[in-house]
Amino acid sequence: MIIKIANLSDGIHTLSFDENISEIGVSDPFYGNCKVKVKLSKSHSQIVLNAELNLEANYQCDRCGKDYKTKVQNNYQMVYLFWDEPENNESFNLIYLPIDADKINIANDVRDYALLAISMKKLCKEDCKGLCPRCGKDLNEGKCNCIEKETDPRWEPLEKLKNKLNN
Numbered sequence: 309m310i311i312k313i314a315n316l317s318d319g320i321h322t323l324s325f326d327e328n329i330s331e332i333g334v335s336d337p338f339y340g341n342c343k344v345k346v347k348l349s350k351s352h353s354q355i356v357l358n359a360e361l362n363l364e365a366n367y368q369c370d371r372c373g374k375d376y377k378t379k380v381q382n383n384y385q386m387v388y389l390f391w392d393e394p395e396n397n398e399s400f401n402l403i404y405l406p407i408d409a410d411k412i413n414i415a416n417d418v419r420d421y422a423l424l425a426i427s428m429k430k431l432c433k434e435d436c437k438g439l440c441p442r443c444g445k446d447l448n449e450g451k452c453n454c455i456e457k458e459t460d461p462r463w464e465p466l467e468k469l470k471n472k473l474n475n
């Protein structure tokens with residue numbers, strides 16, 4: 309994912325990439341292509357880059373274990389400065405370029421932001437009912453025959469008290 313900047317005029321430029329995920333060095337859970345829309349805002353000493361990432365991933369639901377496909381999106385901004393790099397550049401979103409730089413490669417940044425966008429919580433749908441802990445039936449497909457009423461041990465003292473009061 310290389311952007312040629314040698315003859316780039318000052319002002320706003322947009323471009324887009326649509327490349328296989330191997331081009332940015334990611335694999336599972338991603339599959340297919342990685343689409344990136346890029347907006348460049350160039351002035352004589354800097355380029356501000358805004359990128360919008362769109363990928364597809366195969367996730368496994370945390371609750372029911374089913375595989376499902378989902379879209380993964382992320383955005384980031386990077387500032388490229390035509391300036392000598394100071395000794396400790398610890399800025400996360402700032403890259404120094406030699407004044408005669410003729411291209412920038414965004415593959416590594418796109419990879420990092422794609423990986424950051426992988427959800428911690430993976431649910432095939434917001435209200436996935438998961439599997440019955442006793443028989444393993446997928447409760448999204450309907451109720452199982454397990455007896456629902458099994459008292460949580462934490463409620464036992466309360467249950468006893470309730471029974472006492474009722475008697």
Ligand SMILES: [Zn+2]
Nearest residue numbers: 369372432436
């Ligand atoms: Zn699920």
Ligand SMILES: [Zn+2]
Nearest residue numbers: 440443452454
């Ligand atoms: Zn069950």
